[in-house]
Amino acid sequence: MKKILLVEDEEGLILTLTDRLTSEGYEVESATDGDIGLSRGLTGAFDLILLDIMLPGRSGFDVCRRLRQGGIPAPILMLTARGGVVDKVEGLQIGADDYMAKPFEMAELLARIEALLRRAIAWAKPAPETFRFGAVTLDFTKTEVIKDGQPVILSAREFQLLRYLIENRGKTLTREELLEKVWGYDASLFTRTVDVHMAWLRQKLELNPKAPEHLLTIRGVGYKFAEA
Numbered sequence: 514m515k516k517i518l519l520v521e522d523e524e525g526l527i528l529t530l531t532d533r534l535t536s537e538g539y540e541v542e543s544a545t546d547g548d549i550g551l552s553r554g555l556t557g558a559f560d561l562i563l564l565d566i567m568l569p570g571r572s573g574f575d576v577c578r579r580l581r582q583g584g585i586p587a588p589i590l591m592l593t594a595r596g597g598v599v600d601k602v603e604g605l606q607i608g609a610d611d612y613m614a615k616p617f618e619m620a621e622l623l624a625r626i627e628a629l630l631r632r633a634i635a636w637a638k639p640a641p642e643t644f645r646f647g648a649v650t651l652d653f654t655k656t657e658v659i660k661d662g663q664p665v666i667l668s669a670r671e672f673q674l675l676r677y678l679i680e681n682r683g684k685t686l687t688r689e690e691l692l693e694k695v696w697g698y699d700a701s702l703f704t705r706t707v708d709v710h711m712a713w714l715r716q717k718l719e720l721n722p723k724a725p726e727h728l729l730t731i732r733g734v735g736y737k738f739a740e741a
């Protein structure tokens with residue numbers, strides 16, 4: 514049974530979500546403030562974390578950042594009452610995998626949870642392999658990325674995108690293909706999503722993100738990973 518950690522302070526929402534997720538066959542534990550959420554999340558006992566942003570104690574952003582720093586690889590889906598692109602960008606940059614603005618449709622939330630869990634299983638498959646390019650070393654088994662001897666924090670999605678590009682290195686991949694293979698579901702997604710994640714990967718991994726040597730744009734088509 515998949516275990517979900519729900520970090521949320523609105524009692525009504527805790528009840529509704531717990532009820533629905535439980536009836537869908539998930540095991541749900543809830544934490545009502547950021548500090549408890551962080552300490553529960555750091556146990557590594559969860560397959561997925563639903564994380565509110567506005568929380569007593571410690572913000573969802575801070576919880577997310579610290580979970581990633583603590584090496585927790587579980588998909589994190591952020592929930593917020595605040596709308597707007599800023600939260601989304603900030604959340605995804607610090608290692609969240611997806612984002613939903615309240616109020617949301619339960620069916621949509623369930624679809625995203627399923628998609629995130631499916632992806633997590635897909636990349637948890639053993640791949641005893643490391644891969645080097647430029648100043649970067651990737652360890653697929655540990656989902657670890659080192660650049661210039663320093664660990665780089667990638668979101669699960671960024672790691673999956675990078676992995677797919679590397680597995681298909683030398684081949685030009687369209688944005689549509691990347692969306693389908695890496696994100697795996699269509700709801701409310703745009704090819705722009707791919708561009709944003711590519712920009713983040715370049716920022717984190719390329720020596721000069723403005724003149725990338727490995728994560729290349731193929732104009733009018735999509736992207737390609739080049740080894741050298």
Ligand code: CA
Nearest residue numbers: 522565567568
């Ligand atoms: Ca809240």
